[in-house]
Amino acid sequence: MNAVMSIQPGKLTRLPARRGVAIRLKQGQSIKLINTHGKQVVDTWAFNPADLAEAMSMEHSRAFWLKLNPSEGDSFLTNKRQKILTLTEDTTPGVHDTLVAACDPTRYVQLGVVGHHDSCNENLFLALENLGLKVHETPSPLNLFMNVPVHQDGCIEFAAPVSEPGQYVCLKAEMDAIVVLSACPQDITAVNGMQPQDVHYSVN
Template identity: 60%
Template sequence: MSQPLTIPARRGKAHRVAKGETVRVINTHGEQVIDTWAFNAEDLTEFMSMEHSRAHMLKIIPVVGDILRTNRRRPILTLVEDTSGGIHDTIIAACDRHRYAFLGVEGHHDNCEDNLHAAMREIGLEAPETPSPLNLFMNIPVHPDRSVSFEAPVSTPGSFVRLKAEMDLVIAFSACPQDILPINGVGHLPTEAHFVVEP
């Protein structure tokens, strides 16, 4: 069995994954949101797209068996197992420096956009843009009046999702550094998480 790799708290991590391999993303301490991206390893301009995936899934939260698609509508990842309670988000953009300025932060604040690009550079690649991520474990309920809100995750320590690669790809994660809204749990600071690439 492969050794777990760490997604450091408030930071990102990227890794190459071969077609047919699975990636188990572990919410080590529970309630940590993990922004997740996937890029075609042969052409980084093709990447997992939430807009295109929703059009094929006909839902806003993927469930086991659902296929996530690229901006060219090709399968890139399939959700094959989920022990986390099944609450994830495909609507909200990755946090960035502009978001934290809007929330009143002066100066630098760690953010998922920067984490994506730093993680890709760490393995010698350059992400061509910041696609809208699959926000694993993030709880953004849609209310009867069609409004949304930012709520604490329902995931528990050690719960996980397993994603199967449908092409050779590069997967990238950010342990979301949001510490102003309760995205990572009420009163919780961002924590590290882990992932395992398995045959």
């Protein structure tokens, strides 16, 4: 079941495999996201609680950085070009993805899945619903720990994460924000090493 959390500062909380959570952050607070088993992708969104139409935007962020992948110190912009989160610490090799849309029911049909399959898109809507909130579309997520190599010929590949157990990232809120995390349920491609697993996080 997806959850909404009012979190005790510093408390380590488990996010189960295939599930999502919505977390309210005040400006200046940080969330630490630990890749507990090393190979789990976490789709990540951030919204302005005063206006949910304003959300963290990978398109605007890439133009701000002039690169595909964020590094420590880089801030993520909203679709109104305001800073919303900053990557303050990253103990992984720094391989994350800003290109690929969240998995959704249609994507799993295209991959040959018959019947229901959990998805990051559904996790986003369910997590916000638990806060009594609703968005009308799914922004392109920050896919933390996801390894999508861009080859010289311009092609991309879905590869297993290169992070190791216990490595983590820290994201600082530059404004009040609602952050949604989804422990990606993808088990058809290699992005989670074919085995979705839990992760842990804390808020400070």
